[in-house]
Amino acid sequence: MKAKIGILTLSDRASEGIYEDLSGVAIKECLNEWIASEREYFYEVIPDEFELIKKRLIYMCDEVGCDLVLTTGGTGPALRDVTPEATEAVCEKMMPGFGELMRAASLKFVPTAILSRQTAGIRGHSLIINLPGSPKAIRECLEPIFPAIPYCIDLIKGAFIQTDEKVMKAFRPKQKKIS
Numbered sequence: 001m002k003a004k005i006g007i008l009t010l011s012d013r014a015s016e017g018i019y020e021d022l023s024g025v026a027i028k029e030c031l032n033e034w035i036a037s038e039r040e041y042f043y044e045v046i047p048d049e050f051e052l053i054k055k056r057l058i059y060m061c062d063e064v065g066c067d068l069v070l071t072t073g074g075t076g077p078a079l080r081d082v083t084p085e086a087t088e089a090v091c092e093k094m095m096p097g098f099g100e101l102m103r104a105a106s107l108k109f110v111p112t113a114i115l116s117r118q119t120a121g122i123r124g125h126s127l128i129i130n131l132p133g134s135p136k137a138i139r140e141c142l143e144p145i146f147p148a149i150p151y152c153i154d155l156i157k158g159a160f161i162q163t164d165e166k167v168m169k170a171f172r173p174k175q176k177k178i179s
Helices: 022-034 050-063 083-090 096-106 111-115 135-155
Strands: 003-010 039-046 068-072 120-123 126-131
Touching: 003 022, 003 050, 022 039, 022 068, 022 135, 039 050, 050 068, 050 083, 050 120, 050 126, 068 135, 083 120, 083 126, 096 111, 096 120, 096 126, 096 135, 126 135
Parallel strands: 003 039, 003 068, 068 126
Antiparallel strands: 120 126
């Protein structure tokens, strides 16, 4: 089964065409480097509007059936940054460890990592993860959490994601044999 991956860029200016979305491109570049199995991308750029973000997350999870939805942007303290709130509003379970690890990893690069509010959660059979809006920060945040993503998707009955183990090793616990 081919993995379905949603990439949702949240940016007023990129959605208006004022500048090119480089963060969404950075996500896809990382995933293409790390994932060996078949995958299909669903990509959108929308403004930082709470109701619209919720609507598009629900669409990607429930209608498209994405196994993984990665958002970029809208995770800071600015008034229009509402991505974590929209994510929490559509998820049945929150997965705070993803945000905690991303912030810890980012602190190695910038002291302002503590201002980031990335989170993650589960909606049905979909894992939603909020990434920062900076193209440079995409790899810095996605690389430390990615080893746990395929197994998390296994646990929620999503598509099996196989990585290229030469560049990214996914962690899956060894199965114990029952005698």
